[in-house]
Amino acid sequence: MAEPVQKRTVFRTRMAAIGGALFLAGGFLFLILLFFDLTASHENPYRALVTWVGVPFVITLGFVLFVISVWRQVRQARKEGRKVKFNLSIDPTDPAYMRNLWLFLGLCAGLLILVVYSGTKAYEATDSVEFCGETCHTVMEPQAVTYENSAHARVPCVDCHIGPGASFYVRSKVDGIRQLWNTALNTYSRPIETPVANLRPAQETCENCHWPRQFYGDKLVTRTYYRTDEDNSPWTINLLLKIGGGNPRTGRNEGIHWHMVTANDISYVATDHKRQNIVWVQVVTPEGDTTIYTRSGADMPDFDSNTTEVRNFDCMDCHNRPSHKFLAPATSLNLALAAERISDDIPYIRQVGLEVLNAEYDTRPQAQTMIADSLRTYYQEEYPEFYAAHEREIDEATLEILDIYNHNFFPEMNTDYRVRENNLSHFVNDGCFRCHSSAMQDADGNSMEYDCESCHLILAQGPSEHPDSLESNISGLTFRHPEDIGEMWRETLCTDCHTPEQGY
Ligand code: HEC
Ligand code: HEC
Ligand code: HEC
Ligand code: HEC
Numbered sequence: 001m002a003e004p005v006q007k008r009t010v011f012r013t014r015m016a017a018i019g020g021a022l023f024l025a026g027g028f029l030f031l032i033l034l035f036f037d038l039t040a041s042h043e044n045p046y047r048a049l050v051t052w053v054g055v056p057f058v059i060t061l062g063f064v065l066f067v068i069s070v071w072r073q074v075r076q077a078r079k080e081g082r083k084v085k086f087n088l089s090i091d092p093t094d095p096a097y098m099r100n101l102w103l104f105l106g107l108c109a110g111l112l113i114l115v116v117y118s119g120t121k122a123y124e125a126t127d128s129v130e131f132c133g134e135t136c137h138t139v140m141e142p143q144a145v146t147y148e149n150s151a152h153a154r155v156p157c158v159d160c161h162i163g164p165g166a167s168f169y170v171r172s173k174v175d176g177i178r179q180l181w182n183t184a185l186n187t188y189s190r191p192i193e194t195p196v197a198n199l200r201p202a203q204e205t206c207e208n209c210h211w212p213r214q215f216y217g218d219k220l221v222t223r224t225y226y227r228t229d230e231d232n233s234p235w236t237i238n239l240l241l242k243i244g245g246g247n248p249r250t251g252r253n254e255g256i257h258w259h260m261v262t263a264n265d266i267s268y269v270a271t272d273h274k275r276q277n278i279v280w281v282q283v284v285t286p287e288g289d290t291t292i293y294t295r296s297g298a299d300m301p302d303f304d305s306n307t308t309e310v311r312n313f314d315c316m317d318c319h320n321r322p323s324h325k326f327l328a329p330a331t332s333l334n335l336a337l338a339a340e341r342i343s344d345d346i347p348y349i350r351q352v353g354l355e356v357l358n359a360e361y362d363t364r365p366q367a368q369t370m371i372a373d374s375l376r377t378y379y380q381e382e383y384p385e386f387y388a389a390h391e392r393e394i395d396e397a398t399l400e401i402l403d404i405y406n407h408n409f410f411p412e413m414n415t416d417y418r419v420r421e422n423n424l425s426h427f428v429n430d431g432c433f434r435c436h437s438s439a440m441q442d443a444d445g446n447s448m449e450y451d452c453e454s455c456h457l458i459l460a461q462g463p464s465e466h467p468d469s470l471e472s473n474i475s476g477l478t479f480r481h482p483e484d485i486g487e488m489w490r491e492t493l494c495t496d497c498h499t500p501e502q503g504y
């Protein structure tokens with residue numbers, strides 16, 4: 001005898017109705033979003049996140065619900081010793097079936113209306129400036145503001161942070177979900193952690209635009225400094241930086257960019273997360289000669305441990321702030337004084353400006369009020385006559401100092417020069433001197449120290465802003481430290497005296 005076949009329609013159960021609606025409407029939603037994604041003028045990570053992660057999740061959920069419901073019906077029927085055959089016909093006589101059909105249709109319509117009216121609107125909104133402004137403004141503000149002021153202000157963030165190719169795209173999308181999650185829950189770290197974990201290697205980002213074998217030659221850098229005395233006395237240094245490079249056709253393989261000649265293989269180990277305390281450096285020349293330098297007195301890393309990272313030296317180890325430079329207050333005040341945006345006639349402005357910028361504030365509005373108030377009070381009390389006669393200059397200086405603050409200090413994210421080391425020098429942070437110091441020695445005890453002249457020549461220096469009144473020599477001068485400190489500058493690191501408390 002043939003088993004009784006029970007004919008039943010797919011939407012007999014509520015679960016199937018919901019699953020089916022999610023699946024169908026989700027599919028439609030995906031097509032609409034895909035269209036937006038393909039036609040949008042530029043990529044938006046959050047929009048992509050919704051299209052490629054959010055909606056597929058809804059579709060899969062719908063599908064799984066639907067399959068579970070079918071499976072449960074089949075199992076139930078088997079238990080009862082029957083066979084089921086599904087069909088799509090409408091069965092108006094079954095009230096349970098009709099209820100679920102309406103549920104299915106209602107849900108589909110509801111979802112679609114939602115998509116058409118609010119969904120597309122919200123979706124487009126994620127592309128807008130307001131979305132970035134309000135949603136992640138505080139979190140990314142330090143990086144966005146410094147980026148706008150950098151040489152790379154027209155290079156899209158993704159060119160450095162993602163670069164071409166699918167694997168990093170996917171990785172960054174996954175990372176994006178984590179970031180959205182942390183932003184939503186307000187659990188992100190302040191400041192944002194740096195160095196960026198898994199930053200794409202420079203070969204695949206920077207080197208798409210800057211050809212590594214390019215020869216850069218020498219570059220003249222002029223710096224004017226102002227002392228912390230009443231007169232804000234100037235001191236100027238003209239440095240000829242030997243950037244060099246590795247293109248033997250246009251120049252010798254030498255200079256600072258010698259490191260990045262791909263044939264020279266340099267790797268190092270740092271004991272701290274921020275890669276400031278380097279203890280082990282290895283150079284392998286194209287001929288295969290290996291030299292290892294170690295920091296005398298330091299504990300050596302455990303190379304067997306998987307927490308020891310042997311890092312290949314690349315562009316980012318010197319250029320770690322190509323687009324997010326947080327200037328030290330002393331540096332930005334020197335720049336503003338040299339450009340005459342702050343008058344150097346104002347007594348002690350270099351010192352007082354430094355103190356108000358360096359003080360601790362909780363929020364930007366608080367900082368702005370307190371900076372303006374402190375400057376006014378200081379000059380009203382200490383230099384009443386000067387204040388009365390030069391109120392306008394002091395107001396201009398105040399505006400400039402507030403501007404410096406707004407571009408370099410982000411109290412809500414605890415981000416400023418104190419947590420964002422710049423490795424491109426050795427003055428504010430140890431930078432080059434992390435390796436180029438007498439403490440780094442090879443097996444024979446020879447140190448890796450270089451004289452000042454191996455990286456730059458001092459063409460002119462002296463207590464003035466005017467080039468013609470400086471001591472100068474085109475083949476290089478011995479460094480004269482602006483303050484008489486004897487030979488100390490040869491013996492200790494610049495950063496031993498020039499500290500963050502001092503504004504450097
Ligand atoms: C020219 C390349 C470049 C561009 C363009 C760029 N960045 Fe960066 N960014 C970097 C480098 C290099 C680092 C530091 C990496 C390190 O130290 O590990 C960094 C670090 C960061 C960090 C980590 C915090 C920090 O200060 O180190 C964030 C967040 C960030 N960038 C966001 C952005 C955003 C948002 C944009 C676009 C508005 C952008 N970046 C554009 C190269 C770039
Ligand atoms: C999409 C192309 C592009 C990418 C990617 C890029 N740059 Fe640049 N970079 C430029 C251009 C263009 C300039 C010149 C800008 C100017 O002078 O106005 C420049 C200027 C520079 C300068 C000189 C100006 C300065 O800030 O001192 C340095 C150094 C530099 N880039 C380093 C890097 C590093 C390091 C990376 C990788 C993290 C990188 N660039 C990635 C296009 C790019
Ligand atoms: C050993 C450290 C170091 C490494 C590694 C390094 N650079 Fe530089 N680079 C410098 C210094 C120092 C300067 C000069 C800085 C200045 O202008 O104040 C410079 C200057 C530049 C400039 C600007 C040249 C100009 O004429 O203004 C570019 C572009 C540049 N580097 C790109 C790169 C790229 C791309 C890489 C990786 C392939 C790289 N650098 C690796 C130290 C380094
Ligand atoms: C990770 C360690 C490390 C850091 C950081 C570093 N260097 Fe070097 N540098 C080396 C090594 C290693 C050599 C080769 C030393 C040797 O064996 O002669 C070298 C060599 C040089 C040379 C000589 C190149 C030649 O023509 O022979 C110059 C110039 C130089 N570095 C400049 C710089 C500057 C400028 C910085 C900072 C912006 C810097 N270095 C940062 C490791 C480093």
Ligand code: HEC
Pocket residue numbers: 221223237239241424425426427428432433436450451452453454455456479489490
């Ligand atoms: C390993 C290479 C290297 C060595 C050795 C070196 N410098 Fe420098 N120096 C640099 C670089 C790179 C900069 C950054 C230039 C810039 O900011 O554009 C710099 C910047 C400076 C500045 C300007 C500081 C600022 O940021 O305003 C002074 C002054 C200076 N060096 C003096 C010296 C003296 C004195 C010595 C010898 C004790 C010395 N340097 C040794 C690479 C070197």
Ligand code: HEC
Pocket residue numbers: 225226227228229235330427481482483485488489490492493494495496497498
């Ligand atoms: C023993 C401590 C000490 C060491 C080491 C030292 N400096 Fe200084 N430096 C000072 C003092 C003190 C001043 C005077 C500060 C002032 O007038 O406000 C000064 C001032 C300067 C100035 C004038 C700008 C300013 O902000 O006053 C420059 C430039 C400078 N030092 C460069 C260097 C460089 C480059 C090195 C490393 C090669 C170095 N110094 C090492 C103590 C030191």
